[in-house]
Structures are given as C-alpha cells and as structure tokens.
Amino acid sequence: MNENTILDQLVYDPADGKLTYRDIRYVIIRPETIVGFQKAIEQHSRKSARDALFQGGYQGGYLSAQKFKEMQNLSDTQTINFMMTMGAEIGWGHFELIEYDFESHNLQIRVNHSAFAEAYGDATEGVCHLINGVLSGLATVLFRRNCKGSETRCLAKGDTHCLFHISEK
Numbered sequence: 001m002n003e004n005t006i007l008d009q010l011v012y013d014p015a016d017g018k019l020t021y022r023d024i025r026y027v028i029i030r031p032e033t034i035v036g037f038q039k040a041i042e043q044h045s046r047k048s049a050r051d052a053l054f055q056g057g058y059q060g061g062y063l064s065a066q067k068f069k070e071m072q073n074l075s076d077t078q079t080i081n082f083m084m085t086m087g088a089e090i091g092w093g094h095f096e097l098i099e100y101d102f103e104s105h106n107l108q109i110r111v112n113h114s115a116f117a118e119a120y121g122d123a124t125e126g127v128c129h130l131i132n133g134v135l136s137g138l139a140t141v142l143f144r145r146n147c148k149g150s151e152t153r154c155l156a157k158g159d160t161h162c163l164f165h166i167s168e169k
C-alpha cells in the first residue's frame with residue numbers, strides 16, 4: 001500500500017511499452033532531463049526557456065484539468081485539490097492552496113520540495129516554469145479566461161518554497 005492513487009491505477013502494457021492512467025499515456029522522466037532542456041535553451045535566451053516550459057506545462061495542465069474535472073464532475077475546488085494531489089503523486093512536489101478567489105480570478109499555490117528546483121540547483125530567479133504553466137492552465141479552466149502566472153518565490157533562489165500567483169492575462 002503506497003497511498004498513491006496514480007500509481008495504484010497506472011496500467012503497464014509491456015508489449016507496447018506504455019504506461020496509462022485512465023487511458024491517458026504518461027511517461028516517467030527524471031527532472032534532470034527537463035532541466036537539461038531548460039539549461040540548453042537558456043544558453044540562447046532565458047525568456048525562450050521560460051516561455052517554452054510554460055507553454056508545455058500550460059497545455060498539460062489545461063488538458064488534465066478539463067478532462068478530470070469533466071470525467072469526475074468535480075467542482076472548482078475539487079478540481080484544484082485533484083490537480084494538487086496529482087502533482088504530488090507524480091512526484092513534482094507537495095502542493096498547498098493558499099488562495100482561490102473566483103471573483104477576482106486569483107489563484108495562489110505554494111509548492112514545497114519542487115523536483116525541478118531541486119534538480120536545477122542555485123539560481124537567481126524562479127526556475128519552475130513547467131509548474132507555473134500547469135497551474136496557469138488549471139486556472140484557465142477554472143476561470144474560463146486565459147491566465148498567466150508568476151513564480152514569486154523559488155527554492156532554487158534560496159526561498160523555503162516556491163510560490164505561484166496566477167491571474168487573468
């Protein structure tokens with residue numbers, strides 16, 4: 001018993017080399033791989049690295065939030081909790097809701113032990129653009145408006161945790 005609903009429901013197809021969770025394919029990837037892409041792009045442009053990871057995360061977060069919300073008929077708060085639990089269960093870190101305000105379209109989430117910040121090492125600015133993208137994709141589903149986020153605290157720059165503020169674009 002590992003108390004991890006994702007691992008409990010993960011289906012392995014050895015013939016095709018596939019892992020699926022509720023019929024959606026997933027891959028297990030070391031955070032160093034993601035950080036490797038990030039640092040390679042950063043050699044050319046920090047903004048391009050940030051944008052590329054953000055967009056990738058945004059796409060995944062948007063699709064997941066929409067699909068799992070619909071599939072399980074979840075309320076907005078349940079969707080946030082589901083996504084935060086999933087984030088932990090896939091090993092990205094421990095997510096905690098700080099603020100959710102539907103009226104003002106604000107979402108604030110704190111992440112402890114970000115896998116990406118730990119893999120990155122020391123930095124002078126936030127490095128968890130993938131998480132920022134996922135949370136912005138989630139917020140876009142909740143608020144039905146395009147959202148963007150900023151990471152105001154990050155473990156990689158010496159803060160005790162990462163903090164994301166998501167709002168309408």
Ligand SMILES: [Zn+2]
Binds near residue numbers: 128
């Ligand atoms: Zn971070």
